[in-house]
Amino acid sequence: MDLDLITNILYATIRTGTPLLLVALGEMVCEKSGVLNLGQEGMMLLGAVAGFIAMYHCDSLFIGFAVAALTGVLISLLFGFIALNLNASQVATGLALTIFGTGLSAFLGADYEGKTVEALPELALGALKDIPLIGKPLFAQDAIVYFSWVLVVVVYLFFKHHRGGLAIRAAGENPEVGSSLGLPVMRIRYLAVMFGGACAGLAGGYLSMAYTPLWTENMTAGRGWIALALVVFASWRIERVMLGAYLFGFASIMHLVAQGLGLSIDSNLLAMLPYVATLVVLVMLSKDKERLKLFEPMSLAKPWHRNN
């Protein structure tokens, strides 16, 4: 294996991991506030199709991605209304959202099948991209990849040092107590849900405008579900979410590269690799059940209303 190939593998790893990272990040924040939104796949698809349509007509990537994120937010508000205001089961509402999103995106995108847009260009950071091995993977990516890193840092710092992070955690651990202390639990949960929606929409937009610049029905191919699993296995810790997303990306790429190299491993086994590798690593990280419990938001997926 030569250096170029390894560089390209790392580069592709980051690209493949980025949509997962974005969705998982949004869902993690959402779950920390005590809300389980299983509608990631649906929000991604709607973000993907809306962003693509906006991009197709306005020919502006900024508008495209803004519309993608905004669509995610709008749909997450729908989820918020049903799950938070009406106190419906979060699991059922999330599942319904996925089914709804899959159908609606197919309907909206029907006229755009077979069309294509200019892909999000690479944004090479000066001379840094010429560093051997890590230059291309780290410094010759597109804007959304950099944005996802900024977002990771911001969210990390937010939970570590900002009062807002604490408020979100309080809403997720014990909304009753949080509320009696004067925290606007409902508003916190809404904001967390909206953040999750924006991330999922953006991730969808990344698929339809950067990763494979086209729209086809159901193009997310289950990535929303993988992201959901990542959050649990990463035990709601952001650095592990990032690790898991890239690990999954790396294993997915190796499945393909290994075949091209003619390694004599069954491709069905290789196809399992991303799932197995991610599972094994994250399970090992969170093998201590007691500690895992410490990280899981206590009131996750439990409906809560001020009056009850």
Added chain:
Amino acid sequence: MKHLVKTLAMSLALTTSLGAIAKDTIKVGFVYVSPTGEAGWTYTHDEARKHVEKKFGDKVSTTYVESVAEGADSERVIRQLAKKGHDLIFTTSFGYMNPTIKVAKRYPNIKFEHATGYKQAKNVGVYFDRMYESRYLSGVIAAHMSKSNIAGFVASFPIPEVLRSINAFTLGFKSVKPDAKVKVVWVNSWFDPGKEREASDSLIDQGADVITQHTDSPAPVQAAEAAGIYAIGSHSDMSEYGKNAHLTAVIHNFNEFYEQRVQEVLDGTWQSENVWGGLNTGMTRLGEFNEVIPENVIADVEVLTTKIASGELHPFAGPLKNQAGEIMVPAGEIPQDSELLKMNYLVDGVEGKLN
């Protein structure tokens, strides 16, 4: 008198069941496995449906149902179409085979045509195209355009249909460049744009400068366009996704076949058949050629097309060796259709495992 009525009724029943009655107008139903979209397998069937509508005008009305899941769901849809008085029903996915046969038994007067399957009945015909013939031609073009002599093949599942595609492409490629390699990557999916894109990128990283595919999304063509190399589309024209990269596409075309079958039902001459149409019927063919393909190559391909259509040249004619070097088809022999339908090996020159 009673006797006469009985005979009349009997003969009427007989002729109806044989379908030998000409009709003025008929209704034709289509069942699709995916949305009609702008490209791909279902798209080609829907194009053929539109062709039939245009051709016959008021004499034929068509109905289609898209995104019908294989299995129990499809049985309900097919039964519904039969109940609503369709005279001819095309079921266009492999998984509709048993439901089609089942419904056909209940409705002996209705004609059914099932694509890609192998179960025939008195009122159920089967049809498919010999895509491998076009694959061979596309391999020839790819070889002429390749400089690295490495082609990349993004493949879905190791079933005979896909193996025929890979093998025919490789044999076409090697007929021009005997030392060439075709690298295969299985993505274990019919449709996953992200995965197909990454598979193509990894093949390009490993030296492939022509990419082709037996999957449904146009992502490989986009990957080729982004990398500045060539691609060959699959199932329908994909040039929209890579104006420079897209050399041509391997295309299904059911227009004439559907027209013919509908005409036969109108005439009352329809009979159950097993049709495996090749270049000679136009059921499979290459799409538009990219301008970058030199004229002598196109001329070459045209000669080969005629030869394959006439039977003078068979893509899988012996001697044919598998990857291990074992003779699969002895020199001077042509494999039977039944052998082709069961193909379970990769030919010499393919780099990659069977699964």
